[in-house]
Amino acid sequence: ILGGYEAKPHLRPYMASLQLDGQHVCGGFLIAEQWVLSAAHCTEGTNDKLFQVLLGAHSLTEPEPHKRLYRVRAQIPHPGSNIHNNRDDLLLLQLEEKAELNAHVKVLPFQREDRDVEADTVCEAAGWGTVTHSGRRPDKLQQVERPVISRDLCNHRTRHDHTITEKMMCTDSRKKDTCKGDSGGPLVCNGVAEGVVTAGSRVCGNYKKPAIYTRIAPYAAWIDGVMASAAG
Numbered sequence: 285i286l287g288g289y290e291a292k293p294h295l296r297p298y299m300a301s302l303q304l305d306g307q308h309v310c311g312g313f314l315i316a317e318q319w320v321l322s323a324a325h326c327t328e329g330t331n332d333k334l335f336q337v338l339l340g341a342h343s344l345t346e347p348e349p350h351k352r353l354y355r356v357r358a359q360i361p362h363p364g365s366n367i368h369n370n371r372d373d374l375l376l377l378q379l380e381e382k383a384e385l386n387a388h389v390k391v392l393p394f395q396r397e398d399r400d401v402e403a404d405t406v407c408e409a410a411g412w413g414t415v416t417h418s419g420r421r422p423d424k425l426q427q428v429e430r431p432v433i434s435r436d437l438c439n440h441r442t443r444h445d446h447t448i449t450e451k452m453m454c455t456d457s458r459k460k461d462t463c464k465g466d467s468g469g470p471l472v473c474n475g476v477a478e479g480v481v482t483a484g485s486r487v488c489g490n491y492k493k494p495a496i497y498t499r500i501a502p503y504a505a506w507i508d509g510v511m512a513s514a515a516g
């Protein structure tokens with residue numbers, strides 16, 4: 285997160301850190317007791333190694349009550365996701381067991397009504413992604429508020445030049461922005477997860493390249509289907 289600030293500890297008890305060999309790679313969030321939603325691009329370069337999922341954390345390194353690392357039983361990228369574009373950039377992770385829910389570990393509801401969030405709505409992104417252009421990684425969860433911008437503005441040829449589909453949304457990226465390692469985290473508007481951070485053009489903090497999110501509502505049926513079919 286560029287231009288943000290340290291989150292109040294455990295006020296975002298749905299936040300997950302997707303880790304490989306104890307290293308934070310991407311964000312994610314708890315959508316059900318045994319399921320985390322993240323971004324398919326997060327599996328790039330991982331040689332299909334399984335993530336571990338850290339829940340209940342504020343600091344990535346310090347011991348904290350309710351902080352717990354979960355193994356992953358299954359990683360299911362959206363069938364339409366691919367490395368060449370940002371379309372269908374979603375990843376479902378089934379935890380090895382149901383997460384123990386408590387004050388620091390909670391499910392975040394996601395938007396099921398497929399309607400665009402109004403431009404200028406101020407939403408929040410959070411993550412352990414890089415906090416400087418030089419790539420400094422924070423130990424504690426960061427957050428930033430960002431206004432939604434219209435798809436028309438985001439699709440302008442000087443911005444993302446007509447690559448933003450109706451299954452994506454954008455927020456202004458002037459100075460304050462999501463960045464490397466924030467992918468997979470939720471964009472929360474009025475307490476509901478409306479989008480999932482995607483790396484898009486990978487650029488951070490440049491107003492010419494607004495932040496891109498995969499809208500969740502268009503994928504509600506896919507998410508429900510995967511969770512139902514994998515249920516015990």
Ligand SMILES: NCc1cccc(NC(=O)c2cccc3[nH]c(C(N)=O)cc23)c1
Nearest residue numbers: 461462463464467482483486487488495
């Ligand atoms: N504000 C938009 C936004 C949101 C989330 C992430 C990113 N930027 C990256 O993720 C990124 C940046 C630089 C080098 C990179 N290399 C790789 C990689 N997968 O090798 C990713 C990146 C940008």
